[in-house]
Amino acid sequence: MTRKSRTPSFQQSAREDNAEKQSLTPKSPTEQNTKTSANFQSMLNTNDTYAASTFEESPIKAKNNTSGFTGKLTSVVSSFFSFLQFPKVVWLILLSEGSERLAFYGFKTVLPLFLKDYLNWDEDGATVIIHSFIFFAYLTPLLGSVMADGFFGKFTTILIMAILYCIGQVLVAVTAIPGLTGHPPRSWGIIIGLFIIGLASGGIKPNVSSMGGEQFSSRDPVLITSFFSFFYLTINLGSTFSTIVTPILRTEFGYAIAFALPAVAMILSTIVFAVGRPWYKIVKPKENIVISSAKVAVYSLICTARDWVKRFLSIFRITSAPVRVTHFLDRAKKRYPERLVEDIKICLRIIIVLMPICAFFALFDQHASRFVFQATHMNRNFFGVNLDADQIQVINPFMIILLVPFFDRLVYPACRLFDRVFVLTPLRRMAVGFVITALSFVLSAFVDFLVEHFGPGKIHVIAQLPQYITLGMGEILVSVTALEFAYQQAPPRMKSLMSAFYLLTVSAGNVIVLIVAALPIPAFPYKQTVEFLVFAGLIMCALGIFLILAWFYKYRDTTQDDDQVASDQNVKTIPVISSAVDDELDGDFSGDGCDAKVSSMYDVESAM
Structure with missing residues (x-):
């Protein structure tokens, strides 16, 4: 079959995929009732945003009520002002997020030199601390997802963590007062503050973006x-302001005042967010999705292992061979609601395809460490004004502010004019972003080579501009797109969980940097140049893996998500006790836990 024949409309592709799954997947005693099946069937007859997918993914037809090039051009022009259609309460979320990011990046901007110059740590030690903090801050979103989806809901979770965040920022600012922690200054204040801020910011991250997305209808993916x-633009507006101002405050008034600005910004962010409570569209938590998903996964793995043993024993005719299933999670349908299992399978596909972006974040977050240290060895004089090395970081958010509207208002709409020739799907965007990010680190290596060759202070810091520009383009194409992709493709009840996983890739990327920075490699000429090139090669290897995974990914139709959420909010949730497992799970392996009766609270309609 040629590639062209594999790009029909989304409806046809989805019907074929569903028919294949129905023919291969064994029937389950806990199948959804007729109403749920009808809803799922109607979902297959809808449109979605993408007319094709990356490297043989199942294509999704673009939602477009116009015809011809003129109609598409009109659609592009109207989409330029689509932000005017945002619900008003969304602007409160954006303003709150901008203030929170001002606090986070303002704090992080002065952190490298605070550790190096104020606490007298070396560059490698400071790099380890910075990336350990980033690792922790992007690991804790999983906790925030559990709190939001299983216990308190997104609004309450964000509010609790925001208050904790304020405490951490105030602690850092107070303990940075000269002489308060002794002479020489001790590091206990910054360590405790980093822990609190990392914990609190991680609890906010996966929930604020998904809560903002919930204010919209899923029928308007554009x-x-x-x-x-715009969410990402807001982040970088806050980052730009803080990156410019906090180094000035540090120079003029000291680290305590520089850290005080992020503390004030976080307090204002908390107030702004809380004010919007009466107008937010709030989705109430139904159950702890993380725990339910873990139960399904463990149960499936146990049963899979047992099937392998039975299949081995069947060779010697000791027992009969087990029934084959198309996916190892399908075994859990014997115990758990089919919809829960199918949602977990969707999330697993998203997780697998996004895993290679860990390499992107291993490169990207070095703009807050290695790029800063590189700038300390360069000429930073602009028209008689000497800039601080940590102020150079402002190039990254400033470029994002310029590039986000450019891509969102011009590049992406223009690409939609040529949907019939080539569709720039999210996964394709990310693949392009990988290449551009690799180019950024090749440029970084070249700049570092020049600095090493000509000596400190000989190369002007403007030479870093190309690496910041290309890194910003890579950030838009990979980071922004991955966040959108994880949110839109996730089932309604698992959007915070998928946002948390997206943030876990940031954490994993910083682990890579930690490992490289902690390696006991002796100093040698052009060591940093070689390191930059190694990271460029790393992301190209990750790109190869990503292309293979993207080839097989099939997009999920999301246009019925609003109906599903509304139905869930009006449905009674009752426990379901599974019947005894079938003969396949009885017998010699009765003690492995597979045949125990379990209770689930996942989306069971009162009609049952």
Whole structure:
């Protein structure tokens, strides 16, 4: 079959995929009732945003009510002002997020030199601390997802963590007062503050973006895409302001005042977010999705292992061979609601395809460490004004502020004019971003080579501009797109969980940097140049893996998500006790836990 024949409309592709799954997947005693099946069937007859997918993914037809090039051009022009259609309460979320990011990046901007110059740590030690903090801050979103989806809901979770965040920022500012922690200054204040801020910011991250997305209808994915672009723009507006101002405060008034600005910004962010409570569209938590998903996964793995043993014993005719299933999670349908299992399978596909972006974040977050240290060895004089090395970081958010509207308002709409020739799907965007990010580190290596060759202070810091520009382009194409992709493709009840996983890739990327920085490699000429090139090669290897995974990914139709959420909010949730397992799970392996009766609270309609 040629590639062209594999790009029909989404409806046809989805019907074929569903028919294949129905023919291969064994029937389960806990199948959804007729109403749920009818809803799922109607979902297959809807449109979605993408007319094709990356490297033989199942294509999704673009939602477009116009015809011809003129109609598409009109649609592009109207989409330029789509942000005017945002619900008003969304602007409160964006303002709150901008203030929170001002606090986070303002704090992080002065952190490298605070550790190096104030606490007298070496560059490698400071790099380890910075990336350990980033690792922790992007690991804790899983905790925030559990709290939001299983216990308190997104609004309450964000509010609790925001208050904790304020405490951490105030602690850092107070303990940075000269002489308060002794002479020489001790590091206990910054360590405790880093822990609290990392914990609190991680609890906010996966929930604020998904809560903002929930204020929109899932039937307008173009508007949701625009929201995530503006969400990222807001992040970088806060980052730009803080990156410019906090180094000035540090120089003029000291580290305590520089850290005080992020503390004030976080307090204002908390107030702004809390004010919007009466107007937010709030989705109430139904159950702890993380725990339910873990139970399904453990149960499936146990049963899979047992099937392998039975299949081995069947060779010697000791027992009969088990029934084959198309996916190892399908074994859990004997115990758990089919919809829960199918949602977990969707999330697993998203997780697998996004895993290679860990390599991107291993490169990207070095703009807050290695790029800063590189700038300390360069000429930073602009028209008679000597800039601080940590102020150079402002190039990254400033470029994002310029590039996000450019991509969102011009590049992406223009690409939609040529949907019939080539569709720039999210996964394709990310693949392009990988290449551009690799180019950024090749440029970084070249700049470092020049600095080493000509000596400190001989190369002007403007030479870093190309690496910052290309890194910003890579950030838009990979980071922004991955966040949007994880949100839109996740089932409604698992959007915070998928946002948390996206943030876990940031954490994993910083682990890579930690490992490289901690390696006991002796100093040698052009060591940093070689390290930059190694990271460029790393992301190209990750790109190869990503292309293979993207080839097989099939997009999920999301246009019925609003109906599903509304139905869930009006449905009674009752426990379901599974019947005894079938003969396949009886017998010699009765003690492995597979045949125990379990209770689930996942989406059971009162009609049952």
